[in-house]
Amino acid sequence: MPLANPVFAGHNSNQGGGMIPPPGLSEGAMLKFVRKRAVASLISLVGLIVMVFFLSRLTGDPAALFLPVEASAEMKQQFRELHGLNDPLLVQFAHYVGDVLTGDLGESLRKARPALDVVLEAFTWTLWLAVITMSLVTGAAILVGSLAAFRAGGFFDRLSSIISLIGASVPDFWVAIVAIVVFSVNLAWLPTSGTGSLLHWILPIAVLFIRPFGIIVQVVRGSMIGALSSAYVKTARAKGVKSRSIIFVHALRNAMLPVITVIGDQAASLLNGAVIVETIFGFPGVGKLMIDSILQRDFNVVLAAILVTALAIFLMNLLIDLAYALLDPRIRH
Amino acid sequence: MADHLLEVRNLSVEFHTASGVVHAVRDISYHLDRGETLAILGESGSGKSVSSSAIMNLIDMPPGRITAGEVLLDGVDLFKLSPHERRAVNGRRIAMIFQDPLSHLNPVYTVGWQIREALTTHGADAATAAAEALRLMTRVGIPEPERSLGKYPHEFSGGQRQRVMIAMALALRPDLLIADEPTTALDVTVQAEVLALLEELQEETGMGVLIITHDLGVVAEIADRVVVMEKGVLVEAGTVREVYKNPQHPYTKKLIAAAPGKGEMHEPATRAEPVLSVRDVRKTYGAFEALKGVSFDLMPGETMAVVGESGSGKSTLARILLRLDEPDAGTAHWKGRDLFTLSPAELYKLRRDLQMVFQDPTQSLNPRMTVFQLISEAWVIHPDILPKAKWRARVAELLVQVGLGPEHMRRYPHQFSGGQRQRIAIARALALEPQLIICDEAVSALDVSVQAQVITLLDKLRREMGIAFIFIAHDLPVVRDFADHVMVMQKGDIVELGTVREVFEAPRQDYTRALLSAGLDPDPDVQAAHRAARLQRAAC
């Protein structure tokens, strides 16, 4: 109905969450956009590091934790001296920044090896876990959400919404423990925990699957209901296009933008580590590493882990922007 | 009976809505033959689109329900077909084009893909489909057809998009084409071209065309026969000529009477001191020059119509005058003070004098405020106008003035019809007692009969209160009865500026003439003459 003035069409552009590149940009401008995003992320990263550095140091003295309670004051003093913890905080920070700029993220107090090595080892596991889980979640949620939306209000819709509701409502550690009791102990189908074979991945992935699945199904459903009631779907129906093709070709691609945003959010939280699942299943990921390290006041590892995951999340967000552009030509140029 | 291409018999459709069951159409019947064009004429809410949706199986059930009737295509009842057979009809035997091609084309696929899909869906192989798509694009007159196949809908202009829709619809040479308001959102010149294309194609293929429209001009231009609908009921049917010249039903009469451009033209008073003096206003958005130096004067109590097609810069001008956008250069003196150099505080005071009525009242009224809140907000913002105790009485007064009642004060905008909403918007503008109201396409989105009422209201306000208007429209007939001066804009420039009589009766510029001749006249005879003249011009 409204006669959109093309002049204002560009002006009204949605800059939702700073995620979507403003439309009306050329290919070269896309690069500029990426650069702008990189600068913004760098600022955030620096802010994050400053915050974590000082906040974590407020949580207590690593010496008290590294050394036994019986350790003498001199031993503690010597430990702090050894690790440069006696310097004023600002001096420590200056040292840290200097080291980071030369690519040295410091040593782990507990493990006596480079913090970055420790983190990268753990992060590899987390990355795989996140990638596999999110792939499965995405595929399943899109399928279920789309079908639910197609017959909104029908039996399948109700069933899937109840399942996804439960999925989004259950405490994950509870599910994890029950799953071990049932599938590993009683049925002996799967190993309880750990890594090694492919079978070891099933339970952690299954537990991690539940909540994002519940959330994404609902977003897909909502977005698909919108897309399916849109004008171009009417056109497709007028063309005699098959239902399957209407859902998965015409509507789905249009409905994906909000879905991708949620997928991004969920993936980000997985990249930050699935602390609870990692703890229960003895999965050597970065989430448990981060929590353990802060428990042990192993600051360098905490900082390195934050740095690595934040970078990963930044890259993922770029990928998501790319996916936006791939999916929607209006954003592309 | 079975010799009609399409026959709709006793069709009734109802919808379940918040306000209960709505009988969208009740017991309507019409028929259409090959090579014939039937127009369904009606205003919004008349149910004119419902029967076509039923034909195309596009009614969502629920909330819709077909309660009675049949739709025969070459004698076969479409309602009795299996879903599979039914789908085979769509696109292949009946095709459809829609009002707003931008939203009716899938934004994320190339137009080539979408045209090819129409073909492959009904069994064409990829190579044939590709060749055919190219042929169709060429046929409907898209420039650079080969390259255009790889473009996305948003990369085309409105007229081109409708041509793409047509190419897609005609891909399988259907027997019947349903065109639902195919030209409503298009500029007049583009509308004429699209209608001409439709006619040509009809001649080529011999298909039947069912055109759904609210525009008498479109009916006069293209249709053979017309059925008129009001509130779901078919009130009148006949050939276009019969219906226009000799309408039987009062509703039809009212519709025909409401068509603009038949009243007396204003003779502007002698020029006095201008109340608004605009000089050389310029504005660019990036590389796009929206305004290329616009200058004009506006006398007190005078109406200046600004007419132009989309992209001509007329809305930009309105926004700049109201400081919703900042100009790049130029001045605009309101009673001797340059609007563009005012401080925020001065601007705040001046807001009282200059008000605006927007195109779409649905969007310009905050949906979460009552009518009272909407109108009295003016006095919240400018407390010195009226003491709070008098607000209620004044709102009632304003509502009466715009043709509503005091009892409407407590309701929300969505409870009103489009015309009523625009009246509320006008009442809101009046609340500040302005001396100039800028109407940006204020009547474009309204039905013809409502359009006439709103214009009458504005005219009355002008006469009674001496308010000056800048009246922006894309349609010339609308401004004919209302404006003192007309300013025709094209691509950011004023191409013609004169009294309404000068512009309408003795246009000096080709562009103005093109605009005038592209406009469709509701009178089939007049329109036939226009058309002949246009064809002749084209032939030369």
Next chain:
Amino acid sequence: MTLQTVTIVADEPNFATRMVRMLLADKFALCAAIFLVFIVILAIVGPSWLGELATKQNLRGRNAAPFDWERGWVWWMGADALGRPLLARIVVATQNTLMVAAGAVALSAAAGTLLGLVAGFSSPRVNQVIMRLADVIMSFPSLLIAVIVLYILGSSILNLMLVLAITRIPVYLRTTRAEVLEIRERMFVQAARVMGASDRRILFRHILPVVLPTLTTLATLDFAYVMLAESALSFLGIGIQPPEITWGLMISQGRQYLTNAWWLSFWPGLAIILTTMSLNMLSNWLRIALDPVQRWRLEMKGRKNG
């Protein structure tokens, strides 16, 4: 294409009546709402009603099995590791559980919305600062923030609220900002500007009411999320500390008994699941009920049913 055949200029029922009607139309949401009201009542009266009973220990009657109908009703869910009746404990824990969740949601929603409004409506510089702040919080793993802040501040209900609130601020902030950016270009905002409305008036009188339904829905969902996060913190041993109780704490305390006294963690788990599910259902309903475009679905059903 709209089907507004008749113009209803009749007075609409007021907001509350209308919401009740729409609630009656959706059986699931109705059950959810009734359940939640029940839970809220328990939260208010629980501690004073059953507080005594819930803390009375009986080491000989530890881990008593549920469904022993011969004992008083508070024992129907069995007893915990210190022989305290689980049902009574769940009732008493409701208050803390809801308080933490409600407090966190209220705090984060208020702060996030305000920042979002400011970010969406002020200079690019302020916007940048706020967005970067949101980024920092977003890329800070929430459990890690929780651990660090709780270590610095100590673990108490108030601090827990605060921590959970901090981690949720960006959600509201980003949503509000995105909506503000869109709404500020809408015609009615322009109309208000033409009338000379101040930024503040536009922000709070015109934009906020439009954003509010989205935020309400979001907050309902977040309520569920925060409850789960609280229980995860308890699992890691950094949430609420005994003798305070929350459902999350009860689950994590009971989880070691999962194989031989399942009821210890099952009942509080069920309480969380039912509550979060109710909230999720209610939020789904709210999303429709507060959307003028979708509302008819419920109103129609209500008419048919009633």
Next chain:
Amino acid sequence: MKKMLILGALMLGSTLSTAFAGSGPIKIVLPEEADLLEPCMATRSNIGRVIMENVSETLTELDVRGDKGLMPRLAETWEQNADGSWRFHLRQGVKFSDGTGFDAKDVEHSFNRIMSDKNSCESRRYFGGMTITPTVVDDYTIDFKADPVQPILPLLMSLLTIVPEETPMEFVREPVGTGPYKLTDWTPGQQIVLTARDDYWGAKPEVTEATYLFRADPSVRAAMVQTGEADLSPSISQLDATNPATDFSYLDSETVYLRIDHNIEPLNDVRVRRALNLAIDRQAFLGTLVPEGALLATAIVPPPTLGWNPDVKVFPFDPDGARKLLEEAKADGVKVDTPITIIARTANFPNVTEIMEAIQAQLQDVGFKVDLKFVEVAEHEQYYSKPFKEGRGPILVAAMHDNSKGDPSFSMFFKYDSEGTQSGFSDPKVDDLIKRASAAVGDERAKLWKELIAYLHDDVVADVLLFHMVGFSRVSERLDFTPTMATNGTLQLSEIKIK
């Protein structure tokens, strides 16, 4: 359930014949990953369980299985010299896993290394408060001179892991030792594998290869042994220990107590401290929140320790007596109404929450005002160790103390001496007894410790001693292994037999 449990301690010596002894690899699941495999950190349990006496050996070794006391390991014999220093005669023909030979220089280096300021070796703490100078006499003889003279120096030598003299002062990640196993794989986060050495000096163990896995959740650990994913889990939860064929309980040398801060009113009054002790129904915990096999504590050290005093009796559960004492104290103007805070550490030991809640309830029952506060390890440490915060209220710190070393000196100084970091009071008689006992040897030493223990418990009422805890292990039926008190800190693979 209670009957099904078999007390590991009672099983000692009743191991079946090993006629069909087999050999092969096993898997062990531990609660916490070893973040370092540094020999000088082997006194920390997560590290020690992997490498202590498996990879890295010590000069002497304390027998916790039987009553042989201190046994030779890398030292064959030792004696005290006339000047009070100790001389160790080292085993010959021993090779490190890197192929180098073992001699006195390695011992000297090992000792110097733990004392170095280039690292933070934990075992240094056992040599605090004394100056020790090692002197190499010849390749296989070494003297340790201690000032003041250390009667238990050979015992201390059971805590000094021997590394080759080439080992850098900084922490290493690849431990080299003389033990029966060498590290063959370490994938952080996943597993550590030790493989038996062919060139080990001693008897060849049956376990040819040990894979260590790490799971934080106790029920997962138990499940893993049940499903065959692991063969041994040295610590599982009491609740999971339900299968008599595989699950063992053992006295695990951990003692739980409430440390009383005597400096703050009303805890400075001995009647109040006694009332605290009388108010707690210790017996009621056994078999409920505390495993059945646990012992009620009368000392900070468990029974097998030198000088443990069987004559000291556990405080009876006497709420009336407690109330009476409180009234008396109140009558004398002691502010017994002041709220007392129990500070406990989250997840310090199994059921810590429930136990503390129960104790809180019992103390409140006799009229104490008690708050309960759970804190995390770092904060707990601030309450537990000196310097104490100024302006603190009356607090009881719930803590667990581990002494599996067989001698109370590792505990008494820290917990009770005026200078002790965790001592909540100052008593000249206690200081004197500790000093004398530490310097004494033989029966005299035992007598002095006994005296101290009785004095602390009965006269000073130093703290609220609660339980000597019991640990649970799950051992696969294919293994022949009985966990002991030492299992908490070490896990000698050579003691594990395969059926």
